[in-house]
Amino acid sequence: MNDMSSNQTIADGKKRYSAGVLKYAQMGYWEPDYTPKDTDVIALFRITPQDGVDAVEAAAAVAGESSTATWTVVWTDRLTACDKYRAKAYRVDPVPNSSGEYFAYIAYDLDLFEGGSIANLTASIIGNVFGFKPLKALRLEDMRLPVAYVKTFQGPATGIVVERERLNVYGRPLLGATVKPKLGLSGRNYGRVVYEALKGGLDFTKDDENINSQPFMHWRDRFLYCMEAVNRASAATGEVKGTYLNVTAGTMEQMYERANFAKELGSVIVMIDLVIGYTAIQSMAKWARDNDMILHLHRAGHSTYTRQRSHGVSFRVIAKWMRLAGVDHLHAGTVVGKLEGDPATTKGYYDIFREERNPMALENGIFFDQDWASLNKMMPVASGGIHAGQMHQLLTYLGEDVVLQFGGGTIGHPHGIQAGATANRVALEAMVFARNAGRDIWNEGEDILRDAAKTCTPLKQALDVWKDVSFNYASTDAPDFAPTPEVSM
Amino acid sequence: MKLRQGQFSFLPDLSDDDIRVQAQYAIDNGWAVSVEYSDDPHPRNTYWEMWGHPMFDNPDAAAVVFEVNECRKEHGGKYIRVIAFDASPGWESIRMSFIVNRPATEPGFRLVRQEGEGRVVRYTIESYATREPEGQRYA
């Protein structure tokens, strides 16, 4: 039997592959001297070992379980170039101010993965390892995807630039709203909401994630009424308008059928939910590219694994996978609204969506330099508890290339949906105008809105109704690193 | 009907000074500013007529206002817009677009419906103005 107290790789083949149980570190999954290759996939895990389990061994175990290892030594390893296929944990750092948690850096050779398949990538990286007993908790915090691998993916079907060209909308965030109530409206009533909101000044309306084909409204009915509303609104304003028709369904065949019908009706955009799975998402992205459609993804379900700090998968990793998979729109938080997200972490997500290159930025939760190799950019979507009175904050935090979705903030307007939409659009245009004119919108935002409301009654009403609404709760997923040398939490 | 294209169509009409300030924002970002006009405001009429080349080398936006006013002299009865082109990698497209001149009356668009099978309706929209030949619209 081997000495179980060491973390040293056992070099001697006879000893290494003799039957029995070895520590993962001894099997070669811990290589502190390893320098990752440019072509390696790198994963950063937050690991919380069980009491008494050494952090290095825990990291090596994660490397092993997410690549070639099984619980015991197998001689058949020796029939392979196993040194290459073994993932290598090469660095373990204690998490600042979190006792018992460690950041483990693990490098994977590119040949471990099939090109162009998120399913294959995730089957390795998050396949088995999350239920591994020696760990109390495990979280995939970030990944470095090598250019060679990025290039095997299609990327966003349309991208921000072409989306703007197709919509003929430049220089300002896009505006949207989710039709409310989420459930129960008939097709005819549903289309009314779409028409009012688009005519009032929004660019998009949106089905909610669970609007598919239910007894109160079957999908064809919804599509037909919605497209009448879209075209009526377009004629009334002279603008290109769209509504995200949710094509999520039980099978791929049904999704294609619905997507094709949306296309036939002249929609510029279709929508899917994250819960359909990675492969279905990639299929729809390919369909969208082939059919000149913008593809909106609702991140339904993500909070089950993205929200807790110690266990699961960070949303920034999901964002990277979705950029590879090829969606155009993805929800990414509002900072100021009702859903989870602190400003620094949210900035990290937005950068992953929209930048050509992400430099390492620990204060934003970005652990690696990431080059996107000219993959299209994704349009972030901000929705959930936002309203016109926050326009200066939204523009400052989220920038120009974003869809701002005011569901309640449009449909809940005291003077109707059109008035709500107009209030949002006027607030937005006034804020962009003021920003371009060099005004300090962060500090003068409320004055700018009040001035704009002088010539826009709907905006004045909106500001009065929602003036005191804000959602100030502590975030459950703040970055571990502060921009200053002191690590603050 | 008021044509709502462009980034400031829900605000009161822009003054020359407003146009200058917005165009200066584009210039300060390194974007080339261009003036275009059209008498066919269909939302998918991508190519409005160019009033000269995009201005690549003008440090002050008074040049843009100057060209807008020159364009108004000849095409004051039409739509005129100012757009800004960003040549930087990964963008290479338009960054700003706003309307700076409108016809005196805007008749808007007709929605044409063609009923098909299975309740499918094909929609097309058509500017009322385009019933007249180019150059003879908007009086």
Place this chain on the structure above:
Amino acid sequence: MTEDADTDAPTRPTHVDLAQSFQESGVRDVLRELDETLIGLEPVKSRIRETAALLLVDKARRQMGLATETPTLHMSFTGNPGTGKTTVALKMADLLHRLGYVRKGHLVTVTRDDLVGQYIGHTAPKTKEVLKKAMGGVLFIDEAYYLYRPENERDYGQEAIEILLQVMENNRDDLVVILAGYADRMDRFFASNPGFRSRIAHHIEFPDYTNGELLHISERMLAAQNYRLDDGARVAMAEYIGARRGQPHFANARSVRNALDRARLRQANRLFNEAKGPLDADTLSTITEPDLRASRVFQGGLAVDRLDGDRRTGQAMSQAAE
């Protein structure tokens, strides 16, 4: 999106502190720089000080609501070549920028060729292009009288003049035009183009430099390049200036610069031919008497007609830093 002026009328100041705005606008710095860097030109400097004072007061009056119109700021700079017109125009652009009369403060220098086309339809776009580039700053038209050629009634210069006049009138907030050239020719130009005369508010005359000033200028030019004159060379230079002034195409500081360029050439040649062994920095930096005496100017000036002061128009002229 016009601001609502009625409800938010700015409160007007009841007093102004001219000394403070002189200081804060940076005008003091520009004037001091002008004094320090330019030799001589006293009448020019005092005209610029007067102009600056006028503009400061005008600005204060507008703040108090006593004046509303943008004053006419177009100028003419007259004087012989090499008397510092372009240099002063640069300073003037800076000054106007600091006072808030132009937004950017850059200087665009052109001559007739930049404004006037050779074929029908070319002139208007060329002139407009130049005007657009100059907006936010100062347009300096060197030898402006060449725009007007009365001998050819179909000359396209007239088209450029009309556009210039229109923009000088309608875009007073956007740019300032400086017309420059010889005094006598400019007078004739204004006489036959009263439109210009009436739109030019400030006439500044640039006198020729005295011999002493030119010697001073020559030493400063050399010092800027880490050269110096030895005693013999200084005497020769003074004589050179006196002789050169009496010869054709004398161009003040520009003639001095050309003379020094050739002296440096001769110095290099001399060092190359005569040097035996290593040379020290002092030797490499010293212009000696023979480097200057070899000039044809001392023999009554023959080559100078070709090499120096040719009254060249166009780029060569406008680019020559004076």
